[in-house]
Every structure is written in structure tokens, then in C-alpha cells.
Amino acid sequence: MKLYAGGQLDFYLLQHRSWVELELKEPTRLSALLVELGIPLAEVHLVVLNGQLVDLQEVFVCGQDEVKLYPAVNGG
Amino acid sequence: MTFGSTAKILRVNLSTSVLEVETLSEDFYRLYPGGKALAGYILLNELPAHTEPFAPENVLVIANGLLTGAPVSTATRYVVSARSPLTGGYGESEAGGFWGPELKMAGFEAIIIKGRAPQPVYLWIQDGVAEIRPAEHLWGRTTAEAQQAIRADLGDEKIRVLQIGIAGENLVRYAGLTNDLRHFNGRTGMGAVMGSKNLRAIAVRGSQRYQSLAHDPETLLTLGRKLSKSMREHPASWDLQVRGTPGLVEPLNAGGILPTRNFRQGAFEGVDEVKWEAYEQQLLTARRSCYACAIRCKREVNVNGQPSPYGGPEYETLGAFGPNCGISDLQAIAKANELCNAYVLDSISAGVTIAFAMECFEHGLIGLNDTGGIDLRFGNAEAMLTILEQIARREGLGDLLAEGSKRAAEKIGGDAHFFAIQVKGQELAMHEPRGKYNVGMGYAISEIGADHLVVAHDPAFANPEAIQFKSAAPLGITVAQPPRLLNAEKMKHFYILERWGSMEKTTGYCFFGPAPRSFIHPDDVLLSLNAATGWNLTLDDLLQIGERGTNLARIFNLREGFTRQDDTLPERIFQGLENGPLQGLGLPREEFEQALTLLYTLKGWDPQTGVPGRERLESLSLGWAADMLPVQTRN
Numbered sequence: 001m002k003l004y005a006g007g008q009l010d011f012y013l014l015q016h017r018s019w020v021e022l023e024l025k026e027p028t029r030l031s032a033l034l035v036e037l038g039i040p041l042a043e044v045h046l047v048v049l050n051g052q053l054v055d056l057q058e059v060f061v062c063g064q065d066e067v068k069l070y071p072a073v074n075g076g
Numbered sequence: 077m078t079f080g081s082t083a084k085i086l087r088v089n090l091s092t093s094v095l096e097v098e099t100l101s102e103d104f105y106r107l108y109p110g111g112k113a114l115a116g117y118i119l120l121n122e123l124p125a126h127t128e129p130f131a132p133e134n135v136l137v138i139a140n141g142l143l144t145g146a147p148v149s150t151a152t153r154y155v156v157s158a159r160s161p162l163t164g165g166y167g168e169s170e171a172g173g174f175w176g177p178e179l180k181m182a183g184f185e186a187i188i189i190k191g192r193a194p195q196p197v198y199l200w201i202q203d204g205v206a207e208i209r210p211a212e213h214l215w216g217r218t219t220a221e222a223q224q225a226i227r228a229d230l231g232d233e234k235i236r237v238l239q240i241g242i243a244g245e246n247l248v249r250y251a252g253l254t255n256d257l258r259h260f261n262g263r264t265g266m267g268a269v270m271g272s273k274n275l276r277a278i279a280v281r282g283s284q285r286y287q288s289l290a291h292d293p294e295t296l297l298t299l300g301r302k303l304s305k306s307m308r309e310h311p312a313s314w315d316l317q318v319r320g321t322p323g324l325v326e327p328l329n330a331g332g333i334l335p336t337r338n339f340r341q342g343a344f345e346g347v348d349e350v351k352w353e354a355y356e357q358q359l360l361t362a363r364r365s366c367y368a369c370a371i372r373c374k375r376e377v378n379v380n381g382q383p384s385p386y387g388g389p390e391y392e393t394l395g396a397f398g399p400n401c402g403i404s405d406l407q408a409i410a411k412a413n414e415l416c417n418a419y420v421l422d423s424i425s426a427g428v429t430i431a432f433a434m435e436c437f438e439h440g441l442i443g444l445n446d447t448g449g450i451d452l453r454f455g456n457a458e459a460m461l462t463i464l465e466q467i468a469r470r471e472g473l474g475d476l477l478a479e480g481s482k483r484a485a486e487k488i489g490g491d492a493h494f495f496a497i498q499v500k501g502q503e504l505a506m507h508e509p510r511g512k513y514n515v516g517m518g519y520a521i522s523e524i525g526a527d528h529l530v531v532a533h534d535p536a537f538a539n540p541e542a543i544q545f546k547s548a549a550p551l552g553i554t555v556a557q558p559p560r561l562l563n564a565e566k567m568k569h570f571y572i573l574e575r576w577g578s579m580e581k582t583t584g585y586c587f588f589g590p591a592p593r594s595f596i597h598p599d600d601v602l603l604s605l606n607a608a609t610g611w612n613l614t615l616d617d618l619l620q621i622g623e624r625g626t627n628l629a630r631i632f633n634l635r636e637g638f639t640r641q642d643d644t645l646p647e648r649i650f651q652g653l654e655n656g657p658l659q660g661l662g663l664p665r666e667e668f669e670q671a672l673t674l675l676y677t678l679k680g681w682d683p684q685t686g687v688p689g690r691e692r693l694e695s696l697s698l699g700w701a702a703d704m705l706p707v708q709t710r711n
Contacts, residue, residue, distance in 0.1 A: 007327050008315040016318075042541030043311065046330050053330070053657050070327035071315075072535030072542065074593050075507055075515070075528045076391065 001061050005039065007071040012039045027060040030067065045072040078102040079291035080142055080608030081110070082284070086184045086206055088199060090273050091132055091191030095206050100185070106611060107697055109142040110185055112168065112581040113621060115157035116628030118188060119166070120704055125635045129161035129265070130247060130272040132192035138179075138238075138278070139186035141584020145177035145286045145367065147300040148604050149307055150589025150596070152176055152366040155581060160264040161272075162249045162425070162480050163501040165636050166523045166629040169252060169266050172366040172586055173259030178236040180289075181282030193274040198239075200230060201280045211276040216242060218418040219257055220385040226279050238278045241420030243468045244271035248478040250425035250503075254417060258374060258387025259366065262422035264502060264524050291610030299604055303596060304370035310595035312544060316373040316588055319352045320363070321391035326351040329399075331535075332656030333511035335504070336399040337454050338431040339497045339648055342508050343656030346404025350394055358406055359388055371588060379410045386417035392528075395506030396427020401434060402454030409457075412464055419468035425480060428503035430463055432481040433473065435495040441488050448472045497646045500525035500638070507533065509649050510663050513562045514570050517671065520643045523629035531573035532593045534559035534566075547591035550598040550615060551576055560661075562671035571678040578622030623679075624696045627688050630681075631701050634709055640686045643672060685709065 003020045010018045020037070030049075031041055034056075047056045048068040061067055077083075083105060087096040108114045115137040123135040136158045143151040154176035160167030179187075183204035196211040209229070214222040223237045236255060243251035244267030251267035254260050261267070287293035307313045315323045325347065328334040332342040348354065355375075361383065362376035375388035389397075389410055397403060397412040416423040436442045437452040444450070450459045450473075466474025476484050481496035481503055497504050502525025509516025518530030536544035540556040553573075557566050573592075580590060583605060590596045598615055606613055633642075645663065652660040677683045680692025687709045690702045702710070 006330075007323060008311045010318075011311040011314040016314075040541075040543075042539045043543065045535055045538070046327065048330055068330065070330050072538060072544065073315075073324050073327045074533045074536050074544070075505075076316075076321045076324070076587055076593075 001063065001065040001067065004066070004068040006069055007073055009039055009043060009069050009071050012043075013037060024062050027062040030059045030061050031056055033061065034069075039069070043071050044069050046070040078105050079610050080289055080605075081105055082180060082183050082185050082289065084184050084204075086187045086201065088187060088189045088206070088208070089191045090189065090193040090197065090208070090275060093208055095208070097204075107624065109621060110144070110582055111139050111141040111153065111155045111170075111584060112578055112625040113628065114139045114186060114582070115155050115168065116166075116625055116632065119157055119159070120628055120632055120701060122188070123159060127159055129159045129164070129167075129269060132190070132273065134158050134269055134272070136189040136266070136269050136273065137186060138189070140176045140180050141582060143604060143608055144584030145180035146290070146604065146608060147286060147297055147368050149300070149303050149369045149371060150366075150586040150594075151584050151604070152369060153581070153584045153586055154179070156253055156261045156266040158266055158269040159636070160266075160524065161247070161268050162265040163525045165500055165525070165633040165638055167264035167266055167269070168524050168629070169261035169263040170581055171253070171255060171259045171261045172369070173255045174367045175236045175238045175255035175259070175280065176584070177286070177367040178280045178282055180286065181284045182280045183282060183284060187278065189270075189273060189275065192272065196274045196276050198226065198277040198279060199275065201278065203282055203284070214276045215245060219254055219420060220418065222277060223257060226277060230279065232281060235279050235281050238280075239276055239420070240267040240270045241418060241468070243419045243421045244268050245276070246468065246470045246478070247271055248421060248467060248470065249480045249483070250422040250429075252420050252422045254420050257385055257417060258364070260417075260420070262424060263527065265422075267420050290608050292607040295607040296604065299600060299607065300368070303600065307370045307595050312547075312591070312593070313371055313588070313595040316371050316594070320373040320375050322355045322375065322389070322394055323352045324391040325394055328508070331511060332653065332658040333508035334399050335395060335506050335508050337402045338400060338428070338435045338495060339504065339508070339646075340653070341655045342511065342653040342658050344399035344404070347399070349404040350398045350406055350409065354406055355394075359410055366586070369586075373588060377410060379414050380407050384410075384414055386414050389413035389423075392506050393423040393427070396424050397430075397460060400427055400431045400506065401460050403457045403460060405457040408461060411461055415461070415464050415468065421464070421468055424505050425503045426464060426467060428497055429467070429477050429481045429484065430460055432484065432495050432497065433463065433477055436488055436492050439491065439495070441490050441492050442473070446473055494647055497648060498526060499645060500642050502526050504646070508653075509645065510653055510661055511658055512559050513663060514566055514573075516645055516649060516663050516668070517562070517570055517675065518574070520645050520668075520672070521675065523626065523633050529577065529587050531570055531577055536592055537569055544592045547597065548572075551592075551619070553592070562667045564674055567671055567674045567678055570675060572619070574626060575619040575622035578625040579618045582621055582625050620696060624698060627693060627696060627698055628701060630686075630688055631704055634687060634705055640672075640684070643686060
């Protein structure tokens, strides 16, 4: 699967990469995956799975899924 | 001695060419420590009610914040205030950059400008000495040309130039000011007021150091170093460092709150062509900062492959000329940004006013005869650029649109008023209030008309475990709330955040500095101000400083005839969005009105009329201002 950490969420990833590719052998709970990657769940405001907004706590990912994460963004 | 401040104000009468220096007492400055609060005090006391915005009697105040110029990241800001030609009410716009710090180094906290010069002039200030100089040779020139000419005139490339452009000369009601060609006082038409005074520019050069003014310069320097380091390690400022404000485009679109096609929609099908990755690939050449700021959120760009002498488009500009006009041509948007900078137009009001005209055109309220044959439909980038030129020059349809969307709608008639997305005459910024209700409340209640920087935005306060939310606890925000809700707790958030934001505008902090928006803990904000002044302020004192500023501006507007009916939102916002994750959802009108009443009550204002109560004003040491309220509104 491909995972995009938008906004300041790439701050938490290795070398601050925005995109991460992961090989998942079976459907995996996204929240558990993010904890493993070091992204604090509280900082994730929106999750887009294959173009659709989904609930972080309920979603499983696998195979060719594309996940985009966005933080709560402020003004300016 | 007043620590942290030069305590000097320069008074300029352009009608008589008299320049005077006034010294402020510490007792006075402690109540009105620069920026918004100082400007509000001066306008209420020195500008007679109902003065025409373009009359020589209008008073233009340019005021540094207390901390502006300190060696602390994000303490760079100054405000420009006057009666606004766009709203008819309190005008105010802040900017960062280097000009404010340079003014302080040159010996002044503020400049008060009255009268009108018989011919175009500019003001030259160097180390406490000011001079009025002729500027006929600058009139009609782009800002890049004018800045170069001023520096050549004075023989110093390091002079900082604050100036208007041809939009201000032509009295476009949303003309702004720029310093160093890349930092803008965009909102409320302050550039037009300056233009009406025949004042093209204010050039400054100073040699003083802020540390020499500070009560405890060592603590201030140590704090400044600590903040520069912690900023690099803080996620809340990370995105600003890497992407700057253009990084907002994609997340807002994902949430369905990217204003699109004049706020009809919340998601834009062309987002991939205007989001940060496209910007980085097509436009970005370098990152720049404001004075002493480690964040470096400013961007340098190429436009159509050529290095631009102006700064790159910020999020607001990308949104206003991009999705909100249905345009995905990034080079055209960057060109629009360059035109706004060369002529000094507020890119928010300009973009939203053009989107308004596009919607009027598509509904047949204006036709090809009005546009001079321009096919002014959403998505037509060439048309957008042509109309923008016309606005700055007040040519063709641009002459009408230079009046702003509210006045233009009144002239066009029919349903045009429904397409004018404005509050109190000022156009909404690129933040969709149907997804962030307190941003909507900020648009409605702001004394300057729709303003997106009244409070930190709702999503930051939705998750009790999130960093931004937790950083607001010292201010009293402890219960998380969803973005799409208006209740008593949300109004408590608003009341706290509004005072905190107003404090930032008074002390010179940027919205991108202090928590909860960004990385500077409230205790460090306090430490910086106490190290500067030695005043032993508390957080409550800071909130009170902020509240003083908002009340002064409120009274200014009441004096001009504003009422509760002006604290509202465009009709469209109460209706559903056409697309995206929030499709069909509007901001509930009844909830909004109830929340407004709650908010008035928290602010110590009459719950029905929104008039500040004498008791609250006296608690803010503003009893004198209660006497300035129109007699019929006093309570």
C-alpha cells in the first residue's frame, strides 16, 4: 500500500518523507499501522482511502490501497 | 523610561508639512502597548465620527507592536489602521517583514498621518529624523520600480520601503500596502487611504538595536535562541517551514472546505494542479523569512519561467484566484499574485470580487457589453488576469469591481447581492465557514469585516489529545469541541482565542508564532513580553490587552452606525455546499444567532445589541470610551 502523510504529519516519518510504501501480507488496521510508523493518532484529522473519506478507527488497509492522511490545519 | 519601546510617535501632517515627535508615557503605553490597541486608541480619540475615508481628515495610523523588532521569532508585525473605504468601519491590516523592525530601529513605535499632500510625496525616516520628499517620479510606477528609485534617490540599498501601488493611487477600495515587495497589509483598503493622502511610500533606516530598549536583554536573547531551536523540532511549525501557507490547499480540499467557484463548492476537481507539489515543481525557487524569524514561511518563485521580484503566492492568493475562480492554471495564479504585488491589491478581496463578477456573468446579470467582450466565466484564467489589470487601473468593468463586491452588487442589482460573499463590505478569506463554525463567527463579528485571523481555527480544538489543543490549556481551553458546532463551550473558545489573537496584533506577534496556532508556548509569550518591559504581566493581563483592542474597534464601528445586523454572514453560507464531503450542509442560522447572543454576553456586551457595557469597559480601563458610544446605544 501507499501512504501519504500530508501537512505536518511527515514530521513524524523517517527522513520526513511524505510518501511511504508498505507491503502488507494481510488486511491491517490503519490505526495500528500508524502507531508503528510513529504518527500520533491524535494528530490525524482526516483519512482518505482510495479517494474516500473514512474513519481512522474503523479502517483496514491492504494490497494496492492508497491512504492519504491530513492533520487539522489552521488558518493563515 | 519605558522598556521595550522607543516610546516615540511621529506625527505627520501632509497638508501643512509639519512633522512632530510625541513621547508616550509608560502608564499610557502599558494600557495600549502598540499595534491594534494603540491604533484603536488614536482613531477613537483623533478621528471624528463619519469622516469620509478619502477625506484629508481621515487618520492613517501605522503602529508597531511592543515586541516588534525583538530577537524573537515571529515578533515582526505592525498594523495599519484608518476608517476603511471598503467597509466604512474600523480599518486594520497587519504585516510582517522587515519594515516594522526597521521603524523601531529608526526610533519610532508609530506614525500618525493626517491631511493630504498637494502633490505626491514620500516620507523618509532615518534614526529619529523625518523628511517629506517629492514623489511625482514614483506615481504610476510598479512597486519594484518605485522601491528601486527610492533606494537610488537616497543612496542606500538597505533602506526598507513601505509603499502603495497604482491601486492605492487609483483609490481601489481594497488597495493595500507592501514592504520589501513581499509583505502585505492587504485588508480593508488602507492603501487607498494612503493614496488619498498623496503619500506613495515611507522609507526607513535605523541603527538602534531592540536589545538596547529591553528591560532584560539577556533573557530575551536566550529565549530567542531557545525558540529558534524548538521551532525546528515542533510539528505545529513544521509545515510552515517546509511548505508555507501553500501547504493548506490539499488538506482543506480533502475536508471539503476549499472555497471553490465563489463559495458554491468546497472541493475543487483541479486541486492537483494547484497544490503544494505543483507549486514546488513549477514555481518555487527559495524560502525566505521575516526579520529574526526562524520559520521561513515566505516563498520566492519563478513566474512563467522568469524570476519574480515579488514574493510567491500565499495560500489565500492561490485560493482566491485559483479554485474560487474555478482556475487551475498555476502560472496564471502566480501571475495574478505578481500583479497584486506590483499594484498592491488585496489578493483576497480582488479574487473574491472577480469570482463574484464571474457568477454574475454566468447568471446574465452582466454581459459582454459590460465586460468589453471578455468571456468572464469561471475557469477563464486569461479573463481573470485582464479584469485584475482593469481593477488596478479602474478601467472598463474594473472601475466597478474596484469598489468591492458589495458596492458592485448594489449597482448591478437583481440577485447580484446574493453572489457578493462579504461581511460588512469585506470579502471572505479562503476558509470555508461551513466546516469551521468559529471561523464563521470570526467573519461575522470581526470589526474589520470578514477576517480569517480572529481566532485559531476550529479543527485544532477537536481532539483533546492533539498538540495544538493541549497547548491552549494555559489559556483556559480544556474541553474539545467539534468544528461544526456552535454552543456555549465553543463561544468560550472563541472569547479566549479572540482576546489572544488581538493581543498578538497589539504586541507584534505573528499568527504563526504563539500557540495554539503554532509553537511558542503561552508562558514563553509572557516571558518575552516581561523580559522586554519588566512589567510582570500575567496571562490574564495579556488577554485583557487583547480585549481592550477589540472593544476599541467595536466602539469605533458603533459610532459609525454599525449594529448587530452587521454581525452576520452571507446568505450563501447558511445554505448547503454543492459538492465535497460537506455537500448539502450549511451553517445553521438559528444556532448562529443563539451563539452570537452567548458571545456578546461573554464579552460583557448587551446580549441583544452587542453594545459594550460600561461595567466591562471600566474593568478594561476604558470607561472613557463608554462616553464615546452613540447616546442611543449606551446601557
